[in-house]
Amino acid sequence: MGYDAIIAGASFAGLAVAHFIDGEVAVLEREEVLGARQRSTCAAPEGWVRRLGAPESVLGRFDRVVVHSPGGNQAELRLPEGYCTLDYAVFCRKAAERSGAEVLTGERVQEVRRGGRELVCTRRAYTSGVVVDASGWSAAVASRLRRGYAKGRLARGVEVEGRYEVEEAHIYLGSSAVPGGYAWVFPLGDGRARVGLGSLRRLPLVELNRRFLRRLGVRECSPHHGGVIPCSGLREPVVSRVFVVGDAAGQVLPGTAEGIRKCFEFAEVCGRLVSRVVAGELRLEEGLEEYRSRVLASKEFYETMLLVQRVAYRLPDRVLDAAVERGRELADAVVGSYFSERVDERLRKAAGSLRVLQAFLPGSRA
Numbered sequence: 400m401g402y403d404a405i406i407a408g409a410s411f412a413g414l415a416v417a418h419f420i421d422g423e424v425a426v427l428e429r430e431e432v433l434g435a436r437q438r439s440t441c442a443a444p445e446g447w448v449r450r451l452g453a454p455e456s457v458l459g460r461f462d463r464v465v466v467h468s469p470g471g472n473q474a475e476l477r478l479p480e481g482y483c484t485l486d487y488a489v490f491c492r493k494a495a496e497r498s499g500a501e502v503l504t505g506e507r508v509q510e511v512r513r514g515g516r517e518l519v520c521t522r523r524a525y526t527s528g529v530v531v532d533a534s535g536w537s538a539a540v541a542s543r544l545r546r547g548y549a550k551g552r553l554a555r556g557v558e559v560e561g562r563y564e565v566e567e568a569h570i571y572l573g574s575s576a577v578p579g580g581y582a583w584v585f586p587l588g589d590g591r592a593r594v595g596l597g598s599l600r601r602l603p604l605v606e607l608n609r610r611f612l613r614r615l616g617v618r619e620c621s622p623h624h625g626g627v628i629p630c631s632g633l634r635e636p637v638v639s640r641v642f643v644v645g646d647a648a649g650q651v652l653p654g655t656a657e658g659i660r661k662c663f664e665f666a667e668v669c670g671r672l673v674s675r676v677v678a679g680e681l682r683l684e685e686g687l688e689e690y691r692s693r694v695l696a697s698k699e700f701y702e703t704m705l706l707v708q709r710v711a712y713r714l715p716d717r718v719l720d721a722a723v724e725r726g727r728e729l730a731d732a733v734v735g736s737y738f739s740e741r742v743d744e745r746l747r748k749a750a751g752s753l754r755v756l757q758a759f760l761p762g763s764r765a
């Protein structure tokens with residue numbers, strides 16, 4: 400059967416792109432069972448989850464994030480919209496159903512032909528005029544079209560589910576939690592939470608997470624799971640004739656590792672443009688160019704977050720204590736800048752100070 404568009408990867412980015420395309424769409428997923436391999440804490444804005452037709456997947460809800468410094472200072476950040484944690488398998492199933500796309504599991508992209516128009520998968524080859532790579536950090540399509548495309552710094556994270564009663568999300572900074580990253584607790588409702596940590600450094604993360612669980616007094620109720628976060632900032636969003644979306648395009652935010660909301664936002668841009676290409680309102684080249692320029696409009700914000708990441712995760716504990724103390728007063732401004740992605744004079748000045756600070760920090764560039 401001929402498809403108007405084919406998408407590699409049936410997770411947050413791929414299923415959201417499918418949702419926004421009017422037409423015959425195939426989503427190719429390497430796993431045998433959709434949503435079988437959860438890697439993430441799966442915290443995302445609830446409004447988005449409902450919009451994509453997966454309210455059944457919502458587990459815990461929260462609207463605040465409490466940041467803890469190593470010395471015990473706390474800053475509370477109020478989120479501009481309600482967030483939730485998700486049951487990943489249910490999210491994938493419901494979002495797939497409601498997207499109207501044909502999801503083909505057990506189809507790993509193994510080879511890319513004809514400049515990206517043909518994807519050779521486990522069982523057969525698929526061809527379409529429109530191809531989207533939403534296959535996560537390793538960018539299964541784009542990296543076959545452009546050698547070294549998926550290179551760049553990676554962070555790693557692990558977590559478990561445990562019995563722990565919290566109503567808000569918690570972030571723990573400093574070397575006693577994990578060097579070069581942060582530890583977290585996200586509510587799942589029902590007296591349970593996802594508890595984990597991630598770092599830019601190569602560390603025994605499971606061991607460190609067990610130490611963190613002991614510190615909080617949390618009993619593990621699941622095996623550890625986790626994954627990789629491509630946190631080097633935006634990659635080129637168009638490769639050859641292929642739209643690249645989500646982690647495949649480095650769209651996860653450096654510094655916070657928030658990737659799901661960004662998948663959804665850029666997927667909407669991509670899916671709507673693809674629909675116009677399919678309807679004959681735009682030529683493919685015009686759709687690709689428009690997508691590229693809409694994504695790269697965020698470049699300066701991503702570069703600023705990259706700088707925050709390079710500095711924040713190398714600061715000594717006592718500086719983190721002071722930063723979190725000061726963060727309490729600046730909480731609304733910080734949240735406002737983060738969610739609006741507005742790079743104004745104040746943010747540029749702050750970035751300038753971070754650049755100066757960076758020069759005085761020990762260790763390699765993070």
Ligand SMILES: Cc1cc2nc3c(=O)[nH]c(=O)nc-3n(C[C@H](O)[C@H](O)[C@H](O)COP(=O)(O)OP(=O)(O)OC[C@H]3O[C@@H](n4cnc5c(N)ncnc54)[C@H](O)[C@@H]3O)c2cc1C
Binds near residue numbers: 410595
């Ligand atoms: C431990 C951890 C915790 C995180 N917590 C959060 C959080 O709470 N909130 C948040 O916003 N972000 C979080 N993130 C980041 C977030 O999970 C990612 O940004 C997000 O999953 C990216 O979605 P994606 O669809 O682009 O890629 P992925 O979710 O990685 O999905 C890629 C899909 O493509 C498939 N695939 C891969 N290769 C092929 C191939 N060759 N052929 C066919 N299919 C293929 C995969 O099986 C997978 O289904 C976390 C990340 C980690 C590692």
